[in-house]
Amino acid sequence: MCGSSFSAQALSPAKISLRAFFLGAAVSFALACPASAGTDCVMGSKVAPAELIPACSPIIDQTSNATADRTAALLVRADANARISGGLTQALRDIDRAIALDGKNAKAWRLRGDLLREAGGDLNRAAADLGKAIELDPADAEAYALRGVVYTNQRRLDRALADYDQAIKLKPDYAQAWSDRGATYYLGGDNDKAIKNFDEALRLDPERARTYSNRGAAWKKLGQYDKSVADNSEAIRLDPKQPEYFDNRGLAYAAMGEYDKAIADYDQAIRREQRANFLTNRGDSYQFKGELGAALSDYDAALKLDPNFAKTYNNRAVLYKKMSERAKALADYETALRLDPANDNAASGRRVMIAEIAKFGTEPPRALNAPSGNGPSFACATARREVEKVICADPQLGVLDRQIAETYERVLKAASKRAAGDLRKTQRDFLSLRNASFGRPGYDLKKVMQERLQKLSEMES
Incomplete structure (x- = not known):
């Protein structure tokens, strides 16, 4: 038979x-x-x-x-x-x-x-x-x-x-069952057991591209971003046609703050297949880089593909907050909550937005990727420090500086008295360390500024 x-x-x-x-x-x-x-x-x-x-x-x-x-x-x-x-x-x-x-x-x-x-x-x-x-x-x-x-x-x-x-x-040598059991442990949040099962699956069959990518996802959950990148790189080597392997590696790079590498991987994923989550992930990296126009374009494209993708509405709301588009931010938070009532970030963002609108009203939109003034948050004409002169000479760094300053002021206004004191200290520490470290070998000013903006943005969410 x-x-x-x-x-x-x-x-x-x-x-x-x-x-x-x-x-x-x-x-x-x-x-x-x-x-x-x-x-x-x-x-x-x-x-x-x-x-x-x-x-x-x-x-x-x-x-x-x-x-x-x-x-x-x-x-x-x-x-x-x-x-x-x-x-x-x-x-x-x-x-x-x-x-x-x-x-x-x-x-x-x-x-x-x-x-x-x-x-x-x-x-x-x-x-x-x-x-x-x-x-x-x-x-x-x-x-x-x-x-x-x-x-x-x-x-x-x-x-x-x-x-x-x-x-x-x-x-016992059923490699696929080991791999699937690993994926199930991953879904249940037990990443250590997931990795042990993926290890055994790969020992039995080292050519399993998807198992490498799944193990990479588990490593990312554990904060082992370099291992996540390595596993997804191996998955890509074995099967370069799968877009999700590039997306997964992009997520690991983004977690490391390597936004340019992340965007390059998202580009590869999107080239292979247009998906809302790929576009949203790329938009997030553009947002963290301070390239707000590119971020908004990706979020809009993602929502055309999937108008019910709650994550995109939430992340676009964060972007609108940075652009002082409070009414649009509130609308996106509300849509995200309607689609995903358990979304704590959207619920928190909505509360903040309602409070800000009640306190400050709405402001006219400003141009994407352009500071409110003609440069960074400080006067370039009187800049004396080398780091300040570099920020004045680089339009992208100037935008980042002003975004940091504006986001800091918004967070400060919304903070409690005790939290405001802590926030002022961390901002002073950031500026002092930036001034002292600039010019040293390996110091990446743009990355440091992006990380500070991300930290402040997370406080707003």
Whole structure:
């Protein structure tokens, strides 16, 4: 009889989903098409699905053939249909027929359960089908692993982990199950266990690009940004076509304050596929760099792709605050909260914005990436320090300086008496350290100013 084999593949956490695909194990079918056709009805055949499907159809349609042979041919044809764009519906029909012919065929139940999930169908029904496959064949490690995928999609993480445990117990060298269990631990917030599982998956199969990227996401959560960059770089080397690997590495670079490198990676991700989260992430890095026009353009483009992406509204609201567009900032915070009522940042930002509007009203918008005056926050004509002269000579540094000063004043006005004293001290310390450190080897003035602006902006959020 023909058999079929699947494996669950964990996608990167930026998508927070798991998928499965046919491994295509080469298992021969008992009956072949007539020799004149030149194609056998074989599971895992390298023949194109368009040729394989007609090779199986005569076996299925000939009712005098043995039930086992017709069932096996239906599974092979379902496999072929599942590999054709838009063919999942026909694949499911074939599996339904196979189960009707032989209700004790464990592989058919496993295949249907997985394809129901793949088709975006009823996950409860998918779990039930995989449970039936396990009941018929309790030694089927892949059925346990696939049910773990379904449970993970349902966020039933304890059940998913129990199924992965059983799959690995039955098949200790099951690299995909180790990887998927790692992704499930990641979703549950246990990054140490996630990394241990990813390590084992990569020991068993060191060519797993997605596992490298997933491990990189776990390293980022643990603050190990250099390791995150290294893992995502390896994922890119193994599979440079996947946009999320570039996005994940960009997030690690951004966490390190390496915004130019982050933007270069987001560019690569967006070049491969336009996604709202890629554009939003790039917009964030532009915002932290002080390039407000580029940031706004990315946020607007992201919302055209996904008008219900709460994160983009929240982050654009922060940008509008920097531009003194209080009414627009408030509107974006309110939209972010409507879409995601649990968004604490949006709730806090909305409260601050309501208070600011009540206290200061609204101000006319100023030009993007342009200071309110003709230069930085201080008078360039009387600048004596070398660092101040450099800031005056560089328009981008001048914008950063004024943004720091304006954001500091807004935060100071909104702060309590005690907090205001602490804030004044940190601002004096920042300026003193900037003045003393400028010109030393390795000192990056722009990066230091960007980090100060980011810190103050976080206080506003």
